[in-house]
Amino acid sequence: MSENNTNQSKVHGWAEWPGWPYVLVGLAVILRLAHIYNSRTNPTFWAPAVDPAWYDEAAFNILRGQWGPFPLFRAPLYPALLAGMYGIFGHDLAAARILNVAVQGAAIWALWRVGRSYFAPAVGILAAALLAINGTAIYFAGEILSTSTELLAAVLGLWATLRLTRDVRPTAVFLCGLSWGLAAITRPNFLVCFPVVLAAIWFVQYRQLSATSRRLPTLALSFLVWFVAAFVPILPVTAANAIKGGEFVLIATQGGVNFWIGNNPESTGILSVLPGYGNTWTMEDAEFEAEHEAGRMLRPGELSSFYFTKGWKFLSAHPGLSIRFMIRKSLLFFNRFEISNNKHILYFAAKSPWLPPLLWLNMGILVPLAALGIWVGRRTFSVQLLAGLILLFMISVILFFVTARFRMPVVPWLSLVAASGLWWAWQRIAVRARAREFLPLLLLVPGIALAHMNLWNLTEAPLGWARYMEGNAYLQLDRLDSARAAFLDAYHDGQALSRTQLNLGVIAYRQGNYSEARRWYEGALDADPTSVNAWNNLGTTAETEGDSTRAIECYERALSIRPTAPDPRHNLAGIHFRLGVAALRAGSDSTAIRHLTRCLSLLPTAITHYDLAIALGRTGEPERALAHLDSALALDPLLAPARQLREQLRGQ
Template sequence: MSHERKRAESKCATGAKARRRAFNLAAFGAILALALLFKVFYLWSYSHSSPYFAIARLDSGVYVDWAREINRDGRLGTEVFYQAPLYPYFLSVVFSIFGESFPAVTVIQLLMGAGIVCLVHLVGKRAYGERAGLISAALCLAYAPFTMLETKILTTATEMFLGLGSMYLLVRAEQERSIGCWAAGGAVLGLAVICRPNYLPVVPLVILILLARHRHRPREAIPAIFAVGLIPCLIVGVVAARNYAVGRDFVPISSSAGVTFAQGNNAMARGAMVVLPGFSGSSPNQRREETLIAEKEMGRPLKPSETSAFWFRRAFEFIREHPGQYLRLLLDKVLLVFNNRELGNNYLMSVEEALTPALKLAFIPFGFIMAWAVVGLVPLIRPGAPRAAALLATFLGTFAMLVLFYVSTRFRMPLATAAVIMAGGGIATFLDSLGNARRASLILAAAAALFIVSLPPFLPLNETQLMRGDGEYWANLAVAFEKQGQCERALRASEKAIAINPESYRNHAKKTELLDASHADKNDVIAWALQVAEKFPGECSAHLALADLYRAAGKNGEAIRSYRKAVALRPREPEPYLRLGALLGNGGDHRAARAVLAEGLKVGPADIRLQYDYAVSCAMTGDREEALKWLREVASREPGYARSRELLRQLDAGPPESGTPGGRRPGP
């Protein structure tokens, strides 16, 4: 009877286990189906609402241009890598297969996003159990930046997929003691490093954790340490060898590390990226600008590694001279890591939500994830912890990189992949403790306290800094709409940028351009441009824009006055002289035009346009020899200048007739 009872209990337990397995499989299938449905719906909405679906700007534009160069000039390239190289090479392969199709890239990255949900579930299940894996996958779906950044031509989706792939393989290798998984995990981790160097600290941290766990039997850890330590180093070594081959310079991955470190560690920094003095803030121009500044200060040409070292030294000087301020900065970065505010880097979450409201369906804030991730950290570090060294190392290593450099939503993504897994573990730990009221209360109180720290009042950046930054992203959106010919939407985005940051001249100037391009009433455009010039009286370009509008409307007197204000503001720049001289000459006042253009030639003696217009003015005032002298100068420097050749023929034939010989430049 006892034997039969045991058999019945065993059969019942087996059946219960099978039912649990079926339930868990069905639950994960539902989460994955929901993830795919949400991503497809978001992509459809995004393709109809956002200009970024069809154009690439800022860092996205840099990656696209880089991929084009790879396909055009060959895989090796000719310069030391400025940024981590894996993603543009991936992009070049996609372009070679599908053509330069941005939608193809987006679809591939959204499929990676579905893979990310799967990998989060698999790692969570191995580290904490089946329930934790399901919770982690659900959190992954409910955190909006994952899906938002998958639709951008950026490294984010690729780096997260590789980082999670290495994490899964390494956790599996540790639990199953599989040499093949150790080797595969090390290889994928190496690829993640050359896609996003934020993963670099994961390598030594995994080794340290393995040594600590095998301190009594260190020989058991040797194969794992060999695979994790050597294989990523070999992959990075291939990149370093390539950099040395093309540039005769030792740069392990990319040469932008120094300036990136300086952008997050300087006297103006509060935890987010700061545009350093002398920089425009434009991604495509950053490499040239950092090199020019460094070479000017050093007084000699610099290799990329030397330029990077220059900016590292600049940041370390700040740290050494202001230790108290630096410690406060580190605390600010920690607070920013936890904070619910999504800080932009090329793209801003609040702008993306305004463009594509479907994104708001993913509503979990990052502070909620981090609060429960810290709870989930405890089971990973206590005695008898599950074997998940790669998960712990990824969380700690990517957290450290944010604190060392700076914080933004995009740069927080490698940490977010580990955090959602650990948050699932933390929530599962809390659910398991519900039978113990005291323990459950302590866990809930700790999570609540951490979540409170993530709320906006604890944000180290002040409202002025945040609003200024938000305005820049709306201004970028206006430019993107303008490139697509959607002037009305560009104008609305520009007005939003002005409302957020009314002290930005760039935003006001862009609205002037857009009003002019949208065929608005010219008197209204002039009235707006006049307001801009009065609000920013020291901006030369504001007066130039107003003068151009006056000239187009036939109000030459007002135009001349505005051009003269521009000349007074920028007496060392040739452009105001050129425009004023052209207007005076077209109005028949050739002597005044000649005098203005002569002043312009003093500050821009090599400007072909000034030389030609001055020659025209000389011809119209009867000074044929002076006109011939300058026309011959133009012809010698630019033989293809057709108007100059025509005027030379006229003057060689004899004195000019009345009218404008050769055709005066009508001005901009």
């Protein structure tokens, strides 16, 4: 045997060991379970907020048989899987994370199989290892988000597509379509990848079928089978949206709002910014702004369409800015910087002290190696397919805004081409290749530049944001002293000043410190005079302190900012009702009429109509009194005093 063949044998021999998948999946599971174990002491583990709270609630509702509301706001596959986990283990937030570990373990095993089967055994091992120790993937295993399921969907979709190079029968095509359909109801961004998959089907079958007469019918059948299979998971969702929600929505309505918050005059490309509200907006804020501008109530699908239209108008009106904006987001997509969304990634990853360094193993390592892998494998179908999938998925993300979790589905694909590049380099070193054969390594330079450049001076989010999140969690868990300490840290760090002071006021109020609560609410209004919650809570505090006039002023101010806000509406109705009843008992009928009339304009109830009828009857207005008694009985036919009073008035 020649020296060269001996070296080749050494290069490949270790990769044939059958224990690799067990080692890789075992390592991945251990790392993820360790991080989850470390994270359990943080309050946010037990009190999910923002998107994790939405997924948790959606899964719990599914468990109770409530799949809606329709049309769906988000894709349903992950909430359904999470509901299944809750069905087995109960509403256990630790079990929700265990689901992520299992799903990521399956993704790593599948990635090993794909790499082994369609690249080389060593590539499968390296790709699976890169995903197993990927710090960002480990971090998201501890979050109640669809990210882990998206990783598995990305690998299965790729596997099913590559399998067509060896099996083009309709069953294989059907499985391919089904895998991508399931991916789409995990994250609708996968819909954008469909053209690449269809192009792959065309390429594979066109190459394998030599007779032109057979190509077109076979391709047509394959496309038909693929589309039918892809829409097997999608169409039930679309039908439920149409039948139960009354709107045609393919999968979910989230896209429109996300498109606008990523493409507006205040957008940064990395934060979800709603103009006028910054990045601390709520869905109620988005609904209010859209309905205020439209001049009517909007259904969920209409709301999504409204914001899609608004975003496209902005981009069309500023073509130069739009191009620069998309270039910026494209570069950020491949940057090593992990852009936080719901939570401060670096802060919460540090609950496992060993995890922050592993965050560098995401884009910081994958992008340079992937650039090498794509170049050296550019003539192979597998690499061409991966490059197309990565490109289209990137486009689907930059159309909105870039955050760490939105780009995670491309990580398994990048891991494969990165492993391919790494293996290519190792082979050249092992066989002592000539110097010129190492020239492709120069591609690592632009790859490193792309991954590590910081043209926009990106920095980690202030730690005050993380403490603000912890404060919210402590508040939800009713640990008021810990919540107060966390919010004070956020306040001194200058983060979310209005909301932070609002929550400090809530804590002071719940502890009976009304004067302190009032000061915090006033501070919140200094930071944001349009805070409906601050005006409402200031009114509640004034009412508790016995200042009804001030309370009414605050509630009215809140409603003037947002007429549809439920809390100030109910509170204002309540105080007018109580003042009206007190005036009625004191014999001040005109005052009672004024308060009860205002109460009815805010919140019509049978008892309010009845009390107002009493006051009107006393002031010699029996016809108006009878009208209100009719209204009272229409709302509550069993209200006997109203029926008796109506009979008395009619008998006069």
